Amino acid sequence: MSAGAATTDNDEGRFAARPAWSRLLAAALVSTSAIALFGLQERWIGYTLIVAGLAVAAVVDRALLRHLLLIAAGLVVISTMSLEADLSNAAMARFAITLSAAVALPYAISRMWYREDVIKFPVRTGNRWSGFEYGYLAVVVVAGYLILPVYFLGSGAYRNWPDIAGADEIVRLFIGVNAVGLWDELFFICVVFALLRHHFPFWQANVLQAVVFVSFLWELGYRGWGPLLTVPFALLQGYIFARTRSLPYVVTVHLTFDLVIFGILVHAYNPELANVFLTDPR
Structure with a gap:
């Protein structure tokens, strides 16, 4: 912790209630590196931002530095591969x-x-x-069912995923969508958000994790006006996790959302299948 910073104890850890701008700058540089790494796919710009953020943290708060190093390690590992959707065995x-x-x-x-x-x-x-939790899950189902077809099918974003033809590829898509959805919560919420929450008030930590979350989803395929959906989703997942402190619940919400996306992608390439979307704009 920075010397003289007011602190509060909670289950997520100890954080500075009024972090100095230099501390927030350090975390912001590391978080926004994800925009370069995954959104712009400019690896060296992203690595430069990470180094800059770690350098600032090394000067202003060594405890923050230790945790930003963990976030940076995860980001660098992810950046070693393309996130383009691919259903091959190797991918x-x-x-x-x-x-x-x-x-x-x-x-x-x-x-x-x-x-x-x-x-x-x-x-x-x-x-x-x-x-509240049951009600929120129901809202997610209804909102996803009504809004997601407009985005994926209307904007053509479904083309960011490979052509799905045959039962084998449908099964692979189902496994891939659910596996990545589970991983999203493990990394962005249980790692990135938890580490940032240890040092910053809730909304600052939540916005910073959302920057990383949305950047990853952009490279994965949620492009065009996708951030209008993924930004609120990332922020809400952080809020729901902070409120419920339950990994199974946020995973259930995420995978329910992803189940709708799976159905849309199958329907997009095979219109005769999963033809249940009333808001299909095509």
Whole structure:
């Protein structure tokens, strides 16, 4: 922590209630590197922003530096491969290995080197879902069903995914969509958001993780006016996780959303299948 900063204790960790602009600048540089790495696909600009952010943190807050290093490690690992959707055996193996490493490396360093438990995957919370949680899940289903076909089919964004033909490719798509959706929550929420939340107030940490989240989704295929959907989704996932502190719940929300996307992609390339979308603009 910075000397003299007011702190608050909570389950996510200790954070400065009024972080100095220099501390926020350090985190912002590392987070916005994702725009260059994944959005613009300018790797060296992204790496330069990471180095700049770590350099600022090294001067102003060594505790922040330790956690930004973990986030940077994950970002660099992800940046070693293309995120273009590909259902081949080689591509799916590459995704599995690289994305798993992007979560495992920060987690291992945090637990085995730093000897801390900031990165956690809260599965057994012991709490039943509330009426709010069931209601929010229903809203996600309805909103996704009505809005997502307009985006994917109307904008042609579905073409960012490979042509889906045959049962084998449909199964591969289902596995890929769900695996990446699960990984999103493990990395962006349980790693990036949790580490930033340890140092910054909620909304600052949430906006910073959303920058990384949305940049990743852009390269993955959510382009055009996709950020109008992915930005609110990323922010809401951070909010829901902070409210429920339940990984199974945020994963359920995400995979429910992704199930709708899966149906749309199958329908886009095979109009006779999953022909249940009332807002298909084609």
